[in-house]
Amino acid sequence: MSESLLKAEGIYKSFVGVQALKNVNFSIKSGEIHCLAGENGSGKSTLIKIISGVYTPDSGYIEFDGKQYTKITPIEAINNGIQVIYQDFSIFPNLTVMENLAFNSELAEGRKIVNWKRMRTIAEEAIAKINFKVDLDAYVGNLTVAEKQMIAISRALMFNTKLIIMDEPTTALTKKEVRNLFNIILKLKEIGIAILFVSHKLNEVFEISENFTILRSGELVASGSTSDLDDRKFSYYMTGREFIPRRFKPVNLSEKPIFEAKHIGLSGFFEDISFSLRRGEIIGITGLLDSGRTELALSMFGIKPISHGSFSIDGKQVQIQSPRDAIEHNLGYVPEDRLTEGLFLSQSIADNIIISEIDRLAKRAGVVDQDKRKEEIERWVQELSIATPDSNNACQTLSGGNQQRIVLAKWLACNLDILVLNGPTVGVDIGSKHDIHGILHELASKGLGLIIISDDLPEIVENCSKILVMKAGRIVAELKADETDEKSILSYML
Amino acid sequence: MKTTTPISLKKLAGRNEPYIFLVLFALCLLIEFRSGQFFSSNNLVDIASALIVPGLFAIGAFLVIISGGIDVSFPALASLSVYATTKYLLDIQYEGGIWLPIVIALAIGALLGAFNGLFIGYFRLPALIVTLGSSSVFKGIMQGALNSKQLTIIPVGMRTWGTTALFTARNPVSGLTSRMPVAFIVFLIVLGFVFFLMRYTMFGRSIYAIGGSETSAHRAGFNVIRTKVVLYIMVGMIASLAGVIRVCMMQQAHPTNMLGMEMNIIAGVVLGGTAITGGRGTLLGCMLGTLLIVIVENSLILLGIPTSWKSVFTGALIIIGTGISAYQVILMNRIKKTKHSVKEAA
Numbered sequence: 001m002s003e004s005l006l007k008a009e010g011i012y013k014s015f016v017g018v019q020a021l022k023n024v025n026f027s028i029k030s031g032e033i034h035c036l037a038g039e040n041g042s043g044k045s046t047l048i049k050i051i052s053g054v055y056t057p058d059s060g061y062i063e064f065d066g067k068q069y070t071k072i073t074p075i076e077a078i079n080n081g082i083q084v085i086y087q088d089f090s091i092f093p094n095l096t097v098m099e100n101l102a103f104n105s106e107l108a109e110g111r112k113i114v115n116w117k118r119m120r121t122i123a124e125e126a127i128a129k130i131n132f133k134v135d136l137d138a139y140v141g142n143l144t145v146a147e148k149q150m151i152a153i154s155r156a157l158m159f160n161t162k163l164i165i166m167d168e169p170t171t172a173l174t175k176k177e178v179r180n181l182f183n184i185i186l187k188l189k190e191i192g193i194a195i196l197f198v199s200h201k202l203n204e205v206f207e208i209s210e211n212f213t214i215l216r217s218g219e220l221v222a223s224g225s226t227s228d229l230d231d232r233k234f235s236y237y238m239t240g241r242e243f244i245p246r247r248f249k250p251v252n253l254s255e256k257p258i259f260e261a262k263h264i265g266l267s268g269f270f271e272d273i274s275f276s277l278r279r280g281e282i283i284g285i286t287g288l289l290d291s292g293r294t295e296l297a298l299s300m301f302g303i304k305p306i307s308h309g310s311f312s313i314d315g316k317q318v319q320i321q322s323p324r325d326a327i328e329h330n331l332g333y334v335p336e337d338r339l340t341e342g343l344f345l346s347q348s349i350a351d352n353i354i355i356s357e358i359d360r361l362a363k364r365a366g367v368v369d370q371d372k373r374k375e376e377i378e379r380w381v382q383e384l385s386i387a388t389p390d391s392n393n394a395c396q397t398l399s400g401g402n403q404q405r406i407v408l409a410k411w412l413a414c415n416l417d418i419l420v421l422n423g424p425t426v427g428v429d430i431g432s433k434h435d436i437h438g439i440l441h442e443l444a445s446k447g448l449g450l451i452i453i454s455d456d457l458p459e460i461v462e463n464c465s466k467i468l469v470m471k472a473g474r475i476v477a478e479l480k481a482d483e484t485d486e487k488s489i490l491s492y493m494l
Numbered sequence: 495m496k497t498t499t500p501i502s503l504k505k506l507a508g509r510n511e512p513y514i515f516l517v518l519f520a521l522c523l524l525i526e527f528r529s530g531q532f533f534s535s536n537n538l539v540d541i542a543s544a545l546i547v548p549g550l551f552a553i554g555a556f557l558v559i560i561s562g563g564i565d566v567s568f569p570a571l572a573s574l575s576v577y578a579t580t581k582y583l584l585d586i587q588y589e590g591g592i593w594l595p596i597v598i599a600l601a602i603g604a605l606l607g608a609f610n611g612l613f614i615g616y617f618r619l620p621a622l623i624v625t626l627g628s629s630s631v632f633k634g635i636m637q638g639a640l641n642s643k644q645l646t647i648i649p650v651g652m653r654t655w656g657t658t659a660l661f662t663a664r665n666p667v668s669g670l671t672s673r674m675p676v677a678f679i680v681f682l683i684v685l686g687f688v689f690f691l692m693r694y695t696m697f698g699r700s701i702y703a704i705g706g707s708e709t710s711a712h713r714a715g716f717n718v719i720r721t722k723v724v725l726y727i728m729v730g731m732i733a734s735l736a737g738v739i740r741v742c743m744m745q746q747a748h749p750t751n752m753l754g755m756e757m758n759i760i761a762g763v764v765l766g767g768t769a770i771t772g773g774r775g776t777l778l779g780c781m782l783g784t785l786l787i788v789i790v791e792n793s794l795i796l797l798g799i800p801t802s803w804k805s806v807f808t809g810a811l812i813i814i815g816t817g818i819s820a821y822q823v824i825l826m827n828r829i830k831k832t833k834h835s836v837k838e839a840a
Contacts, residue, residue, distance in 0.1 A: 094773030
């Protein structure tokens, strides 16, 4: 065992009465890829901030290259070769790639006057280190997420860097971009740079990291080699709960379909798609990012009305030209990006729940019946076990899982027949994901027809009875969930 | 220069400056065809001289908007500092040159700017709220503590400086003459100074950086608070300088004369392509936008449009101008998106 590059021993940290970290130990060696995992609020970011000097620990010490520190300043951390790449990449969207790359070192050297030639040289050197090709004069705001990340990595490498901490680096990246990122991480490992990878995504932890540390409510629950870890253990460490995989088995299937799509198409996105959905059934639709799955979802809810074919509900042909039409036919939609499309984040939890049924709560002159309103809110907070001390709090105070429950509550309050869910558990932690799936199963058994659109294959296989695979705008396969597995679905997708 | 700032035609097309320049040029030609008086030497000098004060205000507003803030207090700030200066100099019966008035006004301007900077930078309050408030405070001090009324006589140094001409232009047809004030030099110096500051100093780049993302600027190691405080002090000084020039050129100190200019100035800056959300914009665009507003305000009479319609035209110009640039942005995004999806499909 070689000496560790960074060691944190017995770290305690509390914020106004909340114990964020309790006796946490952590260590990483040169050239090691280490994954720090934990659900929201487990203390991951607090630990990172202590290592990078943003917070001072209440007790415990940090050892770097054999030197002990009871507290460390951000500058000391940088001088010791620690670089943090935050989720927002700390970039300036309004400035060019060149300036984004060169600013840090110019500032570190205390320069007052700008020399554009020198900035260009610095920037060229920085991107050459990871073989990243980009127009130095392009504005960073116009680049893709992956390119922005490469800029952040190039910038982090400009100092005598020994450890790079990446906070949830794969959020918002496509599969190909994730692959590219992992290749770069492996290259950095070769030159002896340690990578601390913060994530709550299971497959990433397995794929890239050698060692892991898992935190739960501020405490270290497990650490060791990734090869000793499996799905079950990982979920257990993360949540403290045992999950028994529950395959969805449809009960109470209706005779006739509640919802049918007949040869529907939307020019440029998808064409000739037909399927039927019965009450009590959950259909899964999957495909790659550009397969047209998202557009199909939007068309069903009338956001992008179809240009060919027709929908029928309960055997009757219907026009769905707008979300209002869809709602009138008791069809609801849970969007992919609940933050911008599904919720009023700054409004109260209560108002978010009742927003879509507000017409029914109105008394005569259009005034909302307060007693009825309260009744409805209490009912849904309880039924979906939304964890909040007060339903008048803003929606943004909730975790991802609880926010998703509110989106569900909003729709269930409308007495739906059909619910379309696009990526229902994106960015939701394991525990909540499990609970949300449970809710979906229950809804189906109560007689709703559900359509889940997702590229999370385990989710599709576990929760759907019928799976439609899309590729380049068409359905290429219709599979029964109990007769297929992830591998064969994937082969149809690609 | 070519190697450090390559500007391709394609990039230029995405900018606001060429469009505003074309609009400006078209307007000038229109006025020239209708009146034959626009390109006469005295009219050009008149426009240049009318540009001085709005131009200086616009530079200040430009700096603040780039940093992601907004300042609506500069007319009140300028009025207070120049009024206090003039009143004090009259009280002590000052008979010297222009330097002392400028120095005093700059000092007061710096102090008042620091007041804004303290609340916006140090206490992190929203710039609009702070400057709306400070605007009231400044007006209040002027009317209450200084008991402001029109000062029809100003110190002799200010009076002579205001009437000293660099050169005089004479229209051979009408025989009208126009003086180019010495103050125009001051305007050019400030313009040159701010251009250098924004392009070639880390301080200038930090203003852009803060306007782009304050969190990123902080993490990169910029001293965000100090930059903001210094910025508002500087803007206070530039506004006060404009105030002194205004009083000298008008030959009297009128306490409310400059109030209400802020909206047209900010509109000119935004018209010139400076993003109201901060971070983007050039000094050239800012000047073109301001010039457009100044020309509309001054030259409509040459088109035979009654001056009472002036504000209607200025307003229409602002709506159309900002509308066009907003549409440009939408268009650019659409092009980018289709390009992107084509790439992904391939």
